[in-house]
Amino acid sequence: MVSSGEVLAVDVWQAHVVPLTSNLERAGLAGNVLLDAQMTGLPKDSVAVPLGLELIDRAWLSDASAQLPDALVRAIDDGIRSILGH
Numbered sequence: 308m309v310s311s312g313e314v315l316a317v318d319v320w321q322a323h324v325v326p327l328t329s330n331l332e333r334a335g336l337a338g339n340v341l342l343d344a345q346m347t348g349l350p351k352d353s354v355a356v357p358l359g360l361e362l363i364d365r366a367w368l369s370d371a372s373a374q375l376p377d378a379l380v381r382a383i384d385d386g387i388r389s390i391l392g393h
Contacts, residue, residue: 322368325383326359338386340379348373355379357386 327342333354334341340355347353349372375383 320365321362322365323360323362324368325355325357325387326361327353327355329353338389340382340386342375342379347375347379355383355386357383357390360387360390 327349329351331341331352331354333339333356336356336358338357340357342349342353342355344350344352
């Protein structure tokens with residue numbers, strides 16, 4: 308998950324990403340966010356895992372597969388902040 312188009316507009320070779328999993332049992336863990344397939348357009352219900360925040364080469368990114376509602380993006384941002392202690 309990349310948080311916004313503005314992030315991709317910056318001319319750098321890296322991007323921070325939050326991994327997604329289809330293991331819905333992870334939704335109950337602190338900071339994780341359940342992503343309902345009907346709300347997000349993802350192929351199935353998933354969980355964003357901010358604790359797995361990674362820095363990757365942007366060449367690994369492909370076209371967007373879904374657009375998250377603002378409320379879910381804020382929840383994931385809150386999860387990242389809690390992991391980072393902010």
